[in-house]
Amino acid sequence: MIKFRNVGKRYPNGTVALKNVTLDIDQGEFVAIIGLSGAGKSTLIRLVNKMIEPTSGELVVNDTRVDEKLNGFPLRRFRRHIGMVFQSFNLVPRTTVLKNVLGAKIADKGFLASILGYYSKKDQLDALEALHKVGILDKAFIRADQLSGGQMQRVALARTLAQDPSIILADEPVASLDPVTADMIMTDFRRINEEYKITIIANMHHVDVALKFVRRVVGIRDGEIVFDGPSEAVTEDILKRIYNRELTEDDIMFKKVEVV
Amino acid sequence: MRKLIALLQEIFSPYVSKAARTYKAKDFEVTAPYPITAFIALALVTIFVLAVEASNIDLVQFFGNLNNMWRILSRLLQPNFRFLPRMTGPMIETIQLSVGGTLIGSVLAVPVAIFSASNIVKASAIYGSVRFAMSLIRTIPVLVYAAMLMFIVGMGAMAGLVALSIFTFTIVAKMFYEVIETVDMAPYEAIESTGADKVQAFRVAVLPQILGSYLSIVLYSFEINVRSAAIIGFVGAGGIGLLLSDRISWRQYEDVGMILLVLFAVIILIETLSRYLRRRLA
Amino acid sequence: MNYHPEVLHSYEHRPKTLILKLSITLGVILLFFWSIPSFDGPLISESGLDIVTRMFQGLINPTWDKIFSLKTFHVPYLMYETVMVAFLGTLIGTVVATPLSFLGSRNITNSVIAFLVTVLVVLIRTMPFFVIGLIYIRVVGPGVFAGVLTIGFTSTGMITKLYTESVEDMDKGILEALDSTGATAVQKLRVGIVPQLFANFVSHSLYRFDINVRNAIILGLISAGRLGFELQAAIGNFRYRDAGAYLWGIILVVMIIEFASASLRKRLIYG
Incomplete structure (x- = not known):
């Protein structure tokens, strides 16, 4: 359960990224956040695991108040069960896929085991199982920088699954993939959401991807929520309100396939 | 003699006159950058002279004792395996x-x-x-x-x-x-x-x-x-x-x-x- | 938790690196203990500690007269002399290396000559430069002239190597184009080769000049240069404030030349 109550974020340079956001997300929901770049999508999801600190309002994630008092060890323990997936995958190059997934386990380790990079048999089996869940077990011992973009995003997904998360935050997970791969990755996301009841919050620039895969859509414009409802309820007018203009080709992913 | 003067003028005028560095084409004119090659050459020659003076170059001694060096080198080339x-x-x-x-x-x-x-x-x-x-x-x-x-x-x-x-x-x-x-x-x-x-x-x-x-x-x-x-x-x-x-x-x-x-x-x-x-x- | 059979299978067949890692670690540790020379008593004696303290004091409060005096054999003069020795040495190296590098380039001469030049370069580069220094001292006597010759000789190796790499990277399309216009060899050199290589060559020589300044200082330790010699003599005679002055001279001259050489090379390469 994630509860935003009048949450705002103002950056030190004066930019107001979010104002008065009130939003409830239940466990197991799949939510897409759409809007122009710069509308505050990234800020919104980074607030959830306190990669960014809110400046006003109240944010409660799984009964933990996310505020300036959440720091140090409690903050790290809180982040343990919130996964995060990025647009550029953020895998560690020059090391194997398995080591990348095992990286999600390092937070549980003591100092010596961290330094030596020691992982137990259970850790390794969990990591391999996570790779199996996203269907790339056969790539486990290959270097991560030798994979294609779609495979990399699957490894990133496996990395968050190895955290055994209750929430996955996805920051533009398919924006740097081609349409076919994007479709596959989004199918993975939906399957994970349904099978393991993991809450997924995904920032999406591409409207059609969001509408195709996600049940609940939140539209933000200039740091404010201007729409919140099921994807079937999204109309041309609502999109115009969110984007403050007509949709362009850049906002659509799958249309390009027809052109090709 | 006149040719020589003309040549010298050709060489040195770009150093003093901007007009000499400006080339007029039909629709525009271009000013070449200040030519610095001669200054670099002059500086290098000066440094060279100073350096020769500072490092006690003694070519007479060098060539006089060159056979000394050949003797050393030839002995170096006969390593003593023992x-x-x-x-x-x-x-x-x-x-x-x-x-x-x-x-x-x-x-x-x-x-x-x-x-x-x-x-x-x-x-x-x-x-x-x-x-x-x-x-x-x-x-x-x-x-x-x-x-x-x-x-x-x-x-x-x-x-x-x-x-x-x-x-x-x-x-x-x-x-x-x-x-x-x-x-x-x-x-x-x-x-x-x-x-x-x-x-x-x-x-x-x-x-x-x-x-x-x-x-x-x-x-x-x-x-x-x-x-x-x-x-x-x-x-x-x-x-x-x-x-x-x-x-x-x-x-x-x-x-x-x-x-x-x-x-x-x-x-x-x-x-x-x-x-x-x-x-x-x- | 139950794992999928395929997961268990890949776990069993994971690449096993533990033994390799352990043996590398053990190997490095053994190598370390093998390499440390045996010594009795403390690493640094009381008198040694005393010298360290005095040298630091000398560095903080050096003989200022020697630093701010333009007299011969005071610090600025020694710095100047060091740079001049390095300059002449680099010049000799450059002059000798230019023809050698063309002979050593496989795209210009045949591979036998190129190979011979390579062997020569490797020989010069592995020759410890103090050996060359002492041989030249036998020839022309101790002093900076021996230093110039040593630096000239040792620079030739590296400069030839760097020049050869440039020549081998040269764009030969221009030469072919000139051939088709019926240019003579001199014209080809003037129009096709010199403009391409000039900046590279100067840049390589500047790089070696930077190294040569350090070498000119070091040569003082075998009396083929003055700055290093004076430093050694000052410490040996317990003149720690003088030693501080010479050390500052070394630091300054190396820093200035390093900076000048690096920024000139940057300008040469990026226009």
Whole structure:
């Protein structure tokens, strides 16, 4: 359960990224956040695991108040069960896929085991199982920088699954993939959401991807929520309100396939 | 004569007149940049003259004693193989010194490199001052360190070891922090988002990116250290250099030739091995 | 938790690196203990510690007269002399290396000559430069002239190597184009080769000049240069404040030349 109550974020340079956001997300929901770049999508999801600190309002994630008092060890323990997936995958190059997934386990380790990079048999089996869940077990011992973009995003997904998360935050997970791969990755996301009841919050620039895969859509414009409802309820007018203009080709992913 | 004057005018007028450097085409005009070639040439000639004066060039003596050099060279080319047993000890010591200096220096360099990297340490006051201090230490050549250490830790291998360690420390720290600064920090953020602390995130997300380069830098400094270790003995700091300078002062050039032959083989062997390993690491 | 059989299978077949890692670690540790020279007593004696303290004091409060005096054999003069020795040595190296590098380039001469040049370069580069220094001292006597000759000789190796790499990277399309216009060899050199290589060559020589300044200092330790010699003599005679002055001279001259050489090379390469 994630509860935003009048949450705002103002950056030190004066930019107001979010104002008065009130939003409830239940466990197991799949939510897409759409809007122009710069509308505050990234800020919104980074607030959830306190990669960014809110400046006003109240944010409660799984009964933990996310505020300036959440720091140090409690903050790290809180982040343990919130996964995060990025647009550029953020895998560690020059090391194997398995080591990348095992990286999600390092937070549980003591100092010596961290330094030596020691992982137990259970850790390794969990990591391999996570790779199996996203269907790339056969790539486990290959270097991560030798994979294609779609495979990399699957490894990133496996990395968050190895955290055994209750929430996955996805920051533009398919924006740097081609349409076919994007479709596959989004199918993975939906399957994970349904099978393991993991809450997924995904920032999406591409409207059609969001509408195709996600049940609940939140539209933000200039740091404010201007729409919140099921994807079937999204109309041309609502999109115009969110984007403050007509949709362009850049906002659509799958249309390009027809052109090709 | 008139032609000469015209030529001189052609050469020198661009230096004084902007008009002479301006070329008119039909629709526009171009001014050529100020010609500096002549000034550079003049400066080089001046420096050359000053340098010749400052360095007591004595060509008469040089050519007069040239046969001396040929005699030495021809004796160098007839190595005395019976000298081999006497040089194995110092030769091994040379390798020991370079291995030890490389290991000590490159371990000590790691924390300093991390503190010099602007993407890890955000405070410019810290990494700036660390870098400045390191560049001061780096200016002093390794042999000068060895010569000074002779007075501090006494004659022998220890002075050489410390000097080589200092040298390795400075060069590895510099090359390594430049590598650290090219690291992709996005995976670091990803690992931090899993609840890892900074040390853990560094271990998981940064270390694999830099370990190969680090080992490669260490091997490179080892290659340099072998060469330095071979001459460090000339100032009394252990290794084969001690024997070399001794044999040269006794004018036993056949022995010197033998040492050079073995040194040549060892250096080539070590460099080939090191380059092979570095290619594997890349 | 139950794992999928395929997961168990890949776990069983994972690459096993533990033994390799352990043996490398053990190897490095053994190598370390093998390489440390044996010594009795403390690493640094009381008198050694005393010298360190005095040297630091000398560095903080050097003989200022020697630093700020333009007299011969005081610090600025020694710095100047060091640079001049390095300049002449680099010049000799450059002059000798230019024809050698063309002979050593596989795209210009045949491979036998190129190979011979390579062997020569390797020989020069592995020759410890103090040996060359002492041989030249036998020929022309101790002093900076021996230093110039030594630096000239040793620079030739590296400069030839760097020049050869440039020549081998040269764009030969221009030469073919000139051939088709019927240019003579001199014209080809003037129009096709010199403009391409000039900046590279100067840049390589500047790089070696930087190294040569350090070598000119070091040569003082075997009396083929003055700055290193004076430093050694000052410490040997317990004149620590003088030693501080010479050390500052070394630091300054190396820093200035390093900076000048690096910024000139940057300008040459990026215009």
